[in-house]
Amino acid sequence: MDFDVIVIGGGPAGCFAAKHIAAHGFRVLILEEHDLVGEPVQCAGLLSRRAIELSGVSSKILINELKGARVYSPLGACLELAGGRTWAAAVDRSMFDRELAEQAQAEGAFLLTGTRVRELEQTPGGYLVSCGCKKQKDISFSTRLVVGADGAKSRAARWLNLQPGAYKAVICAADSELNRTCTGLADIFLGREFSPGWFGWIIPLDHKRCRIGAGYAFIREACSPRYCLNELINRFPDHFRGIRIVRYTGGTVPMGLMPKIYSDHAMLVGDAACQTKPISGGGIYLGLRGAQMCAAVAVQALDEDDLSQARLARYQELWHREFGGEIRSGISHRLNYSNLDDHEIDTILRFLNKPFWQKTILEQGDIDFPSWLSRSLSGAGPWKTKFLKGMLGVLNWGSALKSSMNLNCADLEQEV
Numbered sequence: 001m002d003f004d005v006i007v008i009g010g011g012p013a014g015c016f017a018a019k020h021i022a023a024h025g026f027r028v029l030i031l032e033e034h035d036l037v038g039e040p041v042q043c044a045g046l047l048s049r050r051a052i053e054l055s056g057v058s059s060k061i062l063i064n065e066l067k068g069a070r071v072y073s074p075l076g077a078c079l080e081l082a083g084g085r086t087w088a089a090a091v092d093r094s095m096f097d098r099e100l101a102e103q104a105q106a107e108g109a110f111l112l113t114g115t116r117v118r119e120l121e122q123t124p125g126g127y128l129v130s131c132g133c134k135k136q137k138d139i140s141f142s143t144r145l146v147v148g149a150d151g152a153k154s155r156a157a158r159w160l161n162l163q164p165g166a167y168k169a170v171i172c173a174a175d176s177e178l179n180r181t182c183t184g185l186a187d188i189f190l191g192r193e194f195s196p197g198w199f200g201w202i203i204p205l206d207h208k209r210c211r212i213g214a215g216y217a218f219i220r221e222a223c224s225p226r227y228c229l230n231e232l233i234n235r236f237p238d239h240f241r242g243i244r245i246v247r248y249t250g251g252t253v254p255m256g257l258m259p260k261i262y263s264d265h266a267m268l269v270g271d272a273a274c275q276t277k278p279i280s281g282g283g284i285y286l287g288l289r290g291a292q293m294c295a296a297v298a299v300q301a302l303d304e305d306d307l308s309q310a311r312l313a314r315y316q317e318l319w320h321r322e323f324g325g326e327i328r329s330g331i332s333h334r335l336n337y338s339n340l341d342d343h344e345i346d347t348i349l350r351f352l353n354k355p356f357w358q359k360t361i362l363e364q365g366d367i368d369f370p371s372w373l374s375r376s377l378s379g380a381g382p383w384k385t386k387f388l389k390g391m392l393g394v395l396n397w398g399s400a401l402k403s404s405m406n407l408n409c410a411d412l413e414q415e416v
Helices: 011-023 049-057 093-106 155-159 227-233 284-304 309-338 342-352 355-364 372-376 390-398
Strands: 003-007 028-030 062-066 068-072 080-081 089-093 110-112 114-122 128-135 139-148 169-179 184-188 200-204 209-217 243-257 267-269
Touching: 003 011, 003 284, 011 028, 011 093, 011 139, 011 284, 028 093, 028 114, 049 089, 049 093, 049 284, 062 200, 080 342, 080 355, 089 093, 093 110, 114 155, 139 155, 139 284, 155 267, 169 227, 200 227, 200 372, 209 227, 209 243, 243 309, 267 284, 267 309, 284 309, 309 372, 342 355, 355 372
Parallel strands: 003 028, 003 139, 028 110, 068 184, 139 267
Antiparallel strands: 062 089, 068 080, 114 128, 128 139, 169 209, 169 243, 184 200, 200 209
16 A cells, blocks of 8 residues: 555644645555544643644634743742733643544545554665554555654654654643632742752643643653652642542653754654754644644655655754744753752742733743743843843743733745
């Protein structure tokens, strides 16, 4: 069975790429190892309006709109950032993924679930993809182009000898029953003891349900992510009183710029290509944009019957042009933040908890492009002293929690 393109992984980035390639009349197959697209959930499910608009999914996925956040230090400081605009929405991630899969199928893509890719064998015209299937005998497909969209621990990347990103965050999250008086604000918790290099969170869904999580980043494993989450709950008992865990989720977030996200007859997209934000770990918007770029280059290369590395390198050029600076900035600020101790974090939050700085962050922060805020604050007097780098790191994280949200999706470059 021959295909022009085989997408390994039925997540948002993989299905979005498949949709845009299939729309041009090419035979596209999506291979998803799980029985149901969107399960298991491994994401906090917090999306910007920009990402929702870009995806084209229905409003049925929306669960709760968030107007801001409260950021807590382990020593008692609280920075409250609340405005009148919706900066993000908690969504049903399973439904979100399924709607994107349905979009791809509506454009003509084929979807096989319960199908795990076991091997990629390079052939003169592309790849032979060998799969193990739950619903039928093992089967192989030939394809001109492979798109690896199989997540943080991408087997496709390993088979293609593409080097992973240099950094990662390891997270334990959970759906929980937790009473909440204010459903319009997320709570963010900073502290080295319970979430070194990263953060903890509560994202309310309604007055009785929340998503919570914690983890570590940019350090060698010193504790388990489950320990991080338990320690978060223990250190902030007033916020978690009466909590009941419904189910645990979580996983690994790869970060940084990969040296290559393409090879002969192959490209990576989504988490497999480290298309994530180092400040917040979110990857939906970046993954969707990466999928659009991947699809645009793939369509042209397929039309020209030139799937060489030299031709597909255009994909990485587009990616670096739009997000290279943003990712490098995020990595730098995240590393600076990881060097702050709890007293410095507390001092920074107390300093920022003033009307001028709150207004600045709310007006100029953006959940998808946190570097925009740091540029506007870099010349302020306090940033030039002891806490310059660390403050920018925390500010960038704060900007990833609020968005002006009055920006439309960036116009694609003409060729995309």
